[in-house]
């Protein structure tokens with residue numbers, strides 16, 4: 001049996017090897033060419049492991065600086081007891097007021113999950129979290145002091161999206177030159193799944209037209225546990241009961257070029273079960289997964305990082321495709337398989353993920 005430390009070491013060794021690969025001339029040349037020629041090659045920050053930290057728990061909050069997770073979500077919602085909501089907001093606000101590591105992060109490494117839109121709890125979250133203390137603001141740029149990314153749970157209707165944007169806009173109206181606020185919505189109710197297209201279209205069009213691109217819909221999170229409660233399903237290890245919802249969410253997110261984060265694996269001591277579910281999610285097209293314990297992070301990040309074999313396969317295929325195109329063959333054999341345009345696109349997808357990870 002390999003210890004957890006041993007596994008972490010193995011993982012780090014593997015990552016160093018990928019880094020070496022990434023630095024190789026061949027990859028840089030290829031990926032630069034792909035990035036500059038391909039408008040769909042939008043490389044944003046990675047979100048392989050998305051770690052929840054209850055906002056009310058000071059000790060756990062100190063761990064946000066030591067985790068390898070691509071993204072940390074300081075929680076004001078279901079990880080926080082009702083009688084600790086105010087404390088959670090204050091502790092998170094205090095981090096933005098005082099900690100340079102949180103302040104200096106420009107994208108989404110340190111995010112906050114607020115309470116569901118159209119609730120008094122969410123109004124209070126927005127009021128506190130987006131309101132730096134005036135004496136601190138005097139000596140600091142407003143952009144350093146605000147969350148750069150928020151997660152909005154239980155989003156079920158486009159009305160909730162309108163409410164959210166209105167409330168955020170109202171709270172932020174006195175500040176100029178704000179950088180874009182990234183948003184993740186949760187799909188975790190049956191009605192949310194039915195209304196998904198409408199929710200996405202409303203968020204995209206409002207943020208662009210009405211709010212002058214102040215908000216950026218970055219992606220969706222699949223709230224599997226709330227979803228199970230809502231559809232009255234029983235959670236199983238293989239997640240069979242969630243197949244349709246997972247696939248529908250992936251298709252819609254990919255249709256609109258959004259990130260899509262897979263479900264939580266609540267049996268947090270079972271790392272093997274976690275690995276199986278992470279790899280399944282990665283194969284299905286998810287861009288990352290929610291985790292609830294620091295011990296889950298490395299397994300998750302590794303599963304959402306293309307293996308050396310996949311990178312080699314993609315690089316070789318792209319080169320072979322180039323050569324065959326020049327010689328006039330649209331379809332050809334590569335490593336025993338028929339390859340044509342869709343395989344090229346799949347190979348490019350692998351490099352897109354590599355590019356994202358490299359940005360971290």
Ligand SMILES: CCC(=O)SCCNC(=O)CCNC(=O)[C@H](O)C(C)(C)COP(=O)(O)OP(=O)(O)OC[C@H]1O[C@@H](n2cnc3c(N)ncnc32)[C@H](O)[C@@H]1OP(=O)(O)O
Pocket residue numbers: 051052053054059060061063064075078079225226264266268292293294
């Ligand atoms: C499913 C639906 C959802 O909404 S999921 C999101 C809401 N739920 C959450 O946020 C729960 C987050 N996780 C946790 O609170 C804890 O991991 C739970 C599950 C309670 C287990 O905690 P605990 O008994 O302390 O675990 P442990 O002794 O194995 O912890 C070892 C060290 O790691 C720390 N730790 C644990 N979890 C976190 C976390 N999420 N973020 C940051 N740090 C964490 C513990 O404090 C402990 O630290 P230390 O070694 O004592 O210094």
Ligand SMILES: O=CC(=O)O
Pocket residue numbers: 153186188222223224225226227263264
């Ligand atoms: O919020 C997450 C969930 O699974 O519910």
Ligand SMILES: [Mg+2]
Pocket residue numbers: 078153188223225226
């Ligand atoms: Mg939930």
